[in-house]
Amino acid sequence: MKNKKKNESGGLHFFLVILISLFLISLAGFLPIRGNCSDLTLKETSLGKIHPGIVRETLQISPLGNRVAYVAKNGEKYLMVIDGIAGKEYDGIHLPISIFSPDEKTSIYAAWRDNKIFTVINGLEGKPYARMSLLVFSPDSQKIACWVATGEKETELKAMVLINGKEGPAFDWFGSAGPGPLGRDVKKYQPVFSPDSQHLAYVALKGNGELMVKDDQEGQEYKEIANFPIFTPDSKRLAYLAKKNKKWMAVLDGVEGQEYDRIDNLMFSPDGKRLAFIAYRNDNQLVVVDGKEGKEYQMIDKIIFSPDGQHLAYIADIGQKQVLVVDGQESKPYDLINHLVYSPDSKHLAYSAMSGQREVVIVDGREKTNHQFVVSFNFSPDSQKVIYTGRDGMEAVDLFVGDKKIKTYDEISPVVFSPDGKKMAYWAQKGEKNFVVVDGVEGAAYDRPDYLFLAKYEPIFSPDSKNLAYVAVRGGKNLLVINNLESQPYDEILSQPKFNSPESLHFLAINKNEIVKIEASLKSSGK
Incomplete structure (x- = not known):
């Protein structure tokens, strides 16, 4: 009786091993990535081997990042390869x-x-x-x-x-x-x-x-x-x-406006209710809004409407100085004005201006900090803070939130905000190390990309703002990093990953002379 039970137990164990093996074989297209508190699973779908005659500069990724196409040459003929399928030769x-x-x-x-x-x-x-x-x-x-x-x-x-x-x-x-x-x-x-x-x-x-x-x-x-x-x-x-x-x-709608020597920068306001442009008259320039002429200046640059279309700002030259003109009102003169930007709610206007050897940050007409020069400039999504980077000397870049300096690195990429506006992320360089910083916390160090500010390397938050993904470089290979979990390395990731849902995303990559679509799924262990 004992031997019978033992044989039954052994048979059951063998049967379970076979089932598990078959299940693992069925997951051949899935690549599990280990992590402490989350599991990241990558599913690969082949979009075909790369044609030997590929004309690389013709490669295009579809708008949603699911498809790929390129021109290939075969002798004296050309063909289109779409999702790995070669078309006719022409x-x-x-x-x-x-x-x-x-x-x-x-x-x-x-x-x-x-x-x-x-x-x-x-x-x-x-x-x-x-x-x-x-x-x-x-x-x-x-x-x-x-x-x-x-x-x-x-x-x-x-x-x-x-x-x-x-x-x-x-x-x-x-x-x-x-x-x-x-x-x-x-x-x-x-x-x-x-x-x-x-x-x-x-x-x-x-x-x-x-x-x-x-x-x-x-x-x-x-x-x-x-x-x-x-x-x-x-x-x-x-x-x-x-x-x-x-x-x-x-x-405008078939109706001719006033005649000028030349016109540049024709634009509608975001709400479509106003039309503005720079007009040239003799040796001067002026801004015309809805047919009404503004003051003439030596030169005018960078016309922008506020997001609600209610305000218009531009930079104008007076002698050797520049002024900011907002709804017809001039600022104090500066040597040079840069980084002109409205807040998302249209209630605030910020810019930087050179005054002597220093570049001053100005918000709503009030001068804030000053630097040797300002590198990047923007508002937070809630319009309450100005986020910018300033450099003093060539060795370091300071990150400011409002008037407060929060970080200093050798180099900082433009800041990316989460959809809810509560988190921010950016690439930073310190010595030979390059890493993404999320709310002040530095991630793992990677190699420096050929061009740090290339769009595909820009960190991206999930729609619910809980997860962060980005493309990194190590040893000449690209890899996906999501919540500090790394994928396997690829020869090249072709574009910035795109989230399908808060816990899944996809991207296209080249691996061993093959283009693959990668679908990544992130699942918390607590669920």
Whole structure:
């Protein structure tokens, strides 16, 4: 009887070992990372081996960080590789600013074959044209617009904007002489969707003049239009700069404004209710807001609206000095003014200014601390504190919160705040050590990145502000660090990680000549 029980126990033990082994095999794609109070699990999904002919500078990550695409060369031909899948070979490929739509569901590029160019949308080829360029997605990802041209001879080319395959009115072609994309900077001709994706506007060339086209309706013809169209945030209004009789004017919803020798920095306020720009008259400059002229100065720089659109500030030159002008009121003169910024609630304005050999921090008109020079400058999310770094001598950088110096390092990156505004993090350097500091607590030391302030190295908080992640460098490899837990090293992490939820995030990386998507899950042991 005892032997029978012993045999049954041994069989059960063997069965459990087999089950556990099978379970572990099923988790082959998961990489557990040990930690004292948390477990970090990484799931890898392959996005394909890197094509040997990759043109590295063409590599693009999708807006949400889930997909990757690049051009590869095979002999004299080019092909697009999207999520590890190689497309057809072409004579050439022209990339848009973004290959992927904002929602990441659509990919687009232009390719040419036999001196004809066409779109390739999710792998499907469109109608061939003589020319094509400036492909753009609408913000809602539902529309694609680009310029195309028809005709066999250069002098006979007719251009039109293509929206989801539908051709708009015909105009003159403004681009290069050869097949394929444009050969010069033609940014102002870029079709622009309104923020709500319901309208499309663009500058068109017609004979010896230019005109603005909105929703296929042609505006007045001018000698020249200086910039691409600017929509208000609510998509209801449209402005641009136009030249007429050797003078420039702002055109708002088709209505011409006052004429000036030149106009720069055309902008709407964040609420879309006000329009401002810098105007040139003779040898002076002035700010014009809603058609009302301000005082003339020798030079004007850095116009900014407050977030609520109620206030306007700019820097102006008077003789050898500069003043800050806020709603028409001048500050005391300084040698140089920098770092002009409004608080998020629009109630405070801060800047730095050189006075002799020192740079002074000024908040709401009151001078605070002074330094040899100020490095970075911002408000806390609750608008109650100014956060800045100042350097005195070349050996150290001081971090200030309000008037209080809280840390000194050899170098400090710009401060990042948690969504709730209660925590802050930044990279710091002390000697040969580089580490992230969170609320004054220094993390583990890592190698210095090639460029410390590169976006992918910027620390990022989770949506609930409880977790912090960042990309670090050690021994020439990249690794993810989240709450001081480290992932395995990768040859390269391609972009800043993105949180999916408070306890999960994802990123793309290169590991052993393969692009992989990493999904990281963080789980507290107390749960």
